[in-house]
Amino acid sequence: MRKVKNEDRLKERDAWLETIMDEYGERLTKLAYNYVKDWSVAEDIVQDVFITCFKHYEKIEEIISFKAWIYRLVINQSKDVLKSSAFKRVVMNSSLFSLFTSKDPLPEISLLKRSEEEILSRCVLALPVKYREVITLYYYEDCSIDEINGLLGLNRNTIKTRLNRGRAKLRKMMERWEHDGE
Structure with a gap:
């Protein structure tokens, strides 16, 4: 009986994650892109945010505004990426960067x-x-x-x-x- 209940909770969490990915995925990626100006990096940021959501599923009821919480996660993650020296090296040394500055x-x-x-x-x-x-x-x-x-x-x-x-x-x-x- 307990095993069935855990399986149901896992299915419920998976369905919830899929729903928020469908609902917020594109908007969050665009939001991250506005910070990092690189679509693949923005997608990585949103992927990390969805992993965080998955990990915090049990505490989701404690969050007052889910939309504000998930946007805040994306904004903070984007700013962290901008601060990282690895990101700066990749963008500044990229051949694409020279195209944009030409x-x-x-x-x-x-x-x-x-x-x-x-x-x-x-x-x-x-x-x-x-x-x-x-x-x-x-x-x-x-x-x-x-x-x-x-x-x-x-x-x-x-x-x-x-x-x-x-x-x-x-x-x-x-x-x-x-x-x-x-």
Whole structure:
């Protein structure tokens, strides 16, 4: 009887993990990507976060807001990766890095730049982290100021200021991009 109950709990935990992976997987990967700017590293971060969720399944009832908790895990993990010297060496020594820093865009990249969404995405990724994270959470993840406060531990006024400054920087970058692109 006890063995059946444990098997049921394992099946329940597996189903729960699959559900949160389906529900949050893509959004969390995009969130991590906004920090690390490398899709495969972002996927690794989210994989690690799901492993943490799996390990904490028994304590999940104690978590007040699961969404805030899992986003916080991704943000912290992303920041940890950015701080790691191994990540800095790989990105800075990568041949891809030289493509992104090159003054002359490749023809394929020039074609992609014409899309407004692509331009906006590039501009958001070019923002400093402190503006990029609030812009991403507010506009892409539909988090309220209060939710962002809970996720980042920032004062509400600081969040509003960063949103305003981030929007202003985006506006300037978009205007510059349109001017240079035409």
